[in-house]
Amino acid sequence: xxxxxxxxxxxxxxxGLGAATAAALAEKGATVFALDLPSSIEKAPSVxxxxxxxxxxTDPAQVTAAVEAAAGEGPPLRTVVNCAGIxxxxxxxxxxxSHDIDLFAKIIQINLVGTFAVLSTAARVIATTExxxxxxxxxxxxxxxxxxxxxxxxxxxxxSSKAGVVGLTIAAARDLAQYGIRVCxxxxxxxxxxxxxxxxxxxxxxxxxxxxxxxxxxxxxxxARLALSIIDQDYLNGEVIRMDGALRMAPR
Numbered sequence: 001x002x003x004x005x006x007x008x009x010x011x012x013x014x015x016g017l018g019a020a021t022a023a024a025l026a027e028k029g030a031t032v033f034a035l036d037l038p039s040s041i042e043k044a045p046s047v048x049x050x051x052x053x054x055x056x057x058t059d060p061a062q063v064t065a066a067v068e069a070a071a072g073e074g075p076p077l078r079t080v081v082n083c084a085g086i087x088x089x090x091x092x093x094x095x096x097x098s099h100d101i102d103l104f105a106k107i108i109q110i111n112l113v114g115t116f117a118v119l120s121t122a123a124r125v126i127a128t129t130e131x132x133x134x135x136x137x138x139x140x141x142x143x144x145x146x147x148x149x150x151x152x153x154x155x156x157x158x159x160s161s162k163a164g165v166v167g168l169t170i171a172a173a174r175d176l177a178q179y180g181i182r183v184c185x186x187x188x189x190x191x192x193x194x195x196x197x198x199x200x201x202x203x204x205x206x207x208x209x210x211x212x213x214x215x216x217x218x219x220x221x222x223x224a225r226l227a228l229s230i231i232d233q234d235y236l237n238g239e240v241i242r243m244d245g246a247l248r249m250a251p252r
Contacts (some may be wrong), residue, residue, distance in 0.1 A: 004029035011082050
């Protein structure tokens with residue numbers, strides 16, 4: 001699918017995977033709307049072709065307003081990349097206490113419900129646009145994690161949320177096929193994002209050593225390149241692609 005003279009939405013677009021993807025889409029000629037929390041946007045870099053919109057993906061009204069703003073700027077909305085997410089960890093049972101139910105619900109709400117809210121709201125708008133010569137109107141790329149398949153100790157909530165994104169993929173692709181909208185998911189391994197900024201160099205080196213090959217952490221720009229490849233390859237649909245250097249997570 002061509003990106004030039006089209007609009008794109010990237011959630012979590014102020015940093016990490018989202019920021020790299022927003023910049024990559026803009027470089028390819030798309031008008032990019034990076035959705036994120038206002039507190040995150042304050043620290044975001046200025047990127048040509050990227051406009052930041054304050055929005056909480058768990059708030060339906062804010063999602064609708066952001067999508068409509070992106071769609072109303074001129075170029076047709078064609079692309080959505082969902083990168084917004086959080087990854088707190090907590091064991092199901094620790095020191096006689098059960099997992100905090102509110103924390104579990106919050107992680108599901110942001111990572112899974114937020115992804116679905118943006119996907120479904122944007123799909124409604126994309127479905128009204130004129131299709132290209134192949135009948136295609138748009139593409140949605142969601143972000144899961146290899147934790148969806150090999151959740152580690154303390155990742156019950158996170159793994160559940162990302163497994164939900166994986167399960168959503170084929171169902172959404174089938175639902176939206178009649179509108180010419182493709183849906184794929186990237187399941188990254190260990191990526192060097194702000195989430196890892198607080199860990200020591202020693203711990204970071206240990207994570208890198210656990211990857212079969214290449215023995216390093218993935219970089220956000222590699223996620224962005226994969227997202228662009230999915231957008232470019234029209235026959236990719238309903239697929240979950242692992243980006244993990246053949247890593248299979250150990251229990252801890």
